[in-house]
Amino acid sequence: MPFGTRLRGAALLAASLLPLAAHAQLVPLAEGGARALALGRAATALEGDVWGHYNPAAWATLPGRAGAAFASQAFGLSELRIGAVAFAEPTRFGTFAATARTYGFSDFRETSLGLGFARAIPVSATRAVHGGLHLRYYGVSIPDYGSAGALGLSLGAMMEVVPGLRFGFLAQNVNRPGFSDLDPLQATLDVGLAYEPIEEALVLFSVAKDLDYPVSFRGGLEVRPVEELFLRAGFSTAPVRFSSGVGVAVGVLRADIAAERHEALGWTPAFGVGVQF
């Protein structure tokens, strides 16, 4: 039996038992860190993000070495649990990054390992465009059915167009990888803005088009009432989700929690810790 058919068989099997765990692509995974989740996933132009998931160019905007770990559990279901780690190391040539993620449960497990690179390309004495790429290997394994893998390439760029306003875009899995011809991995084109009207506030907006799903408009707001505390809220359409979260930054340590509410499917809690030098 070709693997694609088997995978679909497994997905159907799982669907009958657990409608939501059915397929990795059915609901975009709650990955990319608790900060981005709390900001409605509108993180295409978000600077200083160690995950690089919504834009690998963000690695080039990190002030120093950074590492983070993150866990989420979509809709409270342990079968949709995600665990992930990321590390980024700025160097003279640019920032190198490594990511790893595991998702699923014993009967359906998807693992991803990624390597990233990002750097600033100076375009004038004072301005630079940040560009980044994220090469990810995705592996899926279903006991009794087998396993498969795919290699995906994501490209992104980010730039400050005027002081306080940044623009970013992401072409995720631009090479259109898939576990089989019938099961392409999520491919998206996102464009987004980040606006900092004052130093302690950040407004995000992005438009994300997944190849297979309707266009999604996303927005997020982050405020910093005191130096160490971040309050966040966000939304997205298609599917309609609201999210909120809190972040704490003390010295080099970071901790974030987020909760996202899907219109129909309920709550997704997420938690992350990190260090940033």
Add this chain to the structure above:
Amino acid sequence: MTRVAPLLIALLLALPARAQEAPADSSDVDEAVLENLSDDEISGDPTALLELLENLRENPLDINRASAADLAQIPALSASVAREIVRFRETYGLFGSIPELRAVEGVTDEVFLEARPYLTIGRVLDVERRPSLYPAVPTLAEVRANARVDVLQRVQRRLDLGRGYDPVPDSLAGTPDEPTRYAGSPERVYTRLRATYRRNLSANLTLEKDPGEPFAWDPDLGSYGYDFVSFHLAALQMGRLDALVVGDYVLEFGQGLALWRAAGFGKGRESVRTLVKRGRGVRPYGSADENNFFRGAAATVAVTPWLYASAFGSRRTLDASILEVDTTEVEAPGTNVVTGLGATGLHRTPTERARKNALGQTLGGGAVEVRTDRATVGVVGYATRFDEAFAPGDRPYQRFNFSGDEAAMASLYANVFLGRYQLFGEVARAPDGVFGGVGGVEAALGPLDFVALGRHYPRDFVSLHGYAFGERNGISQNESGLYLGLRLRPARGWIVSGFFDQYRFPWVRFNVPRPARGHEALLFVQYRPRTWITLYAQGRTETRETSAEFAGPTGAVLPGLTDETRQSLRVQGEYVASRALRFRARVEGTRYREAAGPFATGVLVFQDVRWQFLDAFLLDARLTFFDTEGYDARLYQFENDLFGVFANTLLYGRGTRAYAMVGFRPGGRFDGLDLRLKLAETRFRHRHTVGSGLDEVEGDRVRDLSLQLRYRF
């Protein structure tokens, strides 16, 4: 004229004489410029727009010499602003530098930036030494020294081919069941050789073979290896000779009611400046559109500095479907009638090849035009005869199609300037004595430009060679309408423009069984806070009547009309990070419905990057995601392409489109050499075939590869 012939010969013979001037840096016309100027669903020969702009870019106008008519060719300059520039020059003396243009009323920052690529400034001394009433005739030495040669070779090919290119199975060859196949290879091959001296002299040879057409030597069929050959020798604006073309040419007079090349700016966000046509009279032709031009000779001479007379004659063959009349009819046995003209220029299948050059046409005519500072007034007319008669067909929508084998048309046109207002109009008499007209007023009042235009083309108003403004751009028949366009500059950096157009078709049309009406509106808001950031939003809505079937009282199906509405909203941002790097992103949504039915929606998102690297290389790449519910919610995107290629891509269904174009301009010893390569892919989701008919491709994607070599010296 006797002075011109040696110059043209010199142009051809003296080419090896190395040009003393470095070739101007003619960066290509960006797709956004075209998008500004045109409708989404562009009609006519779109390369004509490109050619006009590219020609202007390569031969920029001297702000100290160009006439108002010349300056008005630049899309950014309205006729009124062009006149202001000339008047300013005459009042205050010559311009010392190009930026001084900003002192002219109407030349705002936006206008200046848009017009800048098409302008130059000559040495002031040269101009002051020239008191003549007519443009100077260059000397042989000048022509020899400044002649330029432009050699262009282009090959384009679809990588995923339809069954039109499959071999015929041996078992079916020669049998009645033999499937139709294309006669030639899938490459489009285009070759152009051109020699020019400034804007004044040009010699051009254009050769083209479309995909599926064979390379064959068949002079009877007009195939000299290439399927299409176009040639001209032209002299423009030299002394009393305003224009002389031998070979292929086009004619543009008035508002295009009687004579215009088959190309024009349609309705779009450039809602004012491009509406009023600026006829350039006799123009040489070198495009690859195989149908819409004349072949023979044409000339315009200045009888006095303000009176111009033109004459033209043409004999050519056209693609046509010709039917032998049933001998039981009244016509003599063996009589043929023309049932339709070919418009595509494609000669791939036996049917298409049988249509090639099947109909001869002879045309002659002339024009007289008075050009003064205050007004241009002219009359133009032609008479033509076809070798066979047209039979219009007996369907109701065909009733007023052209019939017979002779036609004559005449028109009177005028543009009159009253301060900053311009009145324009044309009235034409079509064959059978039917009159039609178009006219209105345009004004450039500083922060406000507007145009109001009315047109009336009766149902039996047949214009064989016209291309006047209308809802169906270029089809100047069976339409009346009113158009109002505005363009405002409310504050620095802001542009607000829009139009409202209301129209009706007084007679039935193909697939529309009743007279119908409709209206269309557009609103465009652009904000440019810095020269390197441009943001705009554009909304557009059109409602018109289309065919629908209704159940009659007895249950019979009755053809009728229902409203169809198409709306779109687009947001686009552009960021020029540096001279070498530019980003552009777009999000566009569209929706369509008939009557009060459900909306079919569509969305498009693209990100575009242009990067100039290592001095000599240029990368132009775009990734587009599109997702529409069917063809009705289709979307278009203009794309950058090879020099001289026009790419307005239609997207519907769900999928991605990606293209990358790499340009290489080595400079130095190879100055003037320009290499281009473009690879494009459209890939669909949930589709097993793409395209239709002989071009239907198995699979979910189509890829196109184009290569171009251009050398100018």
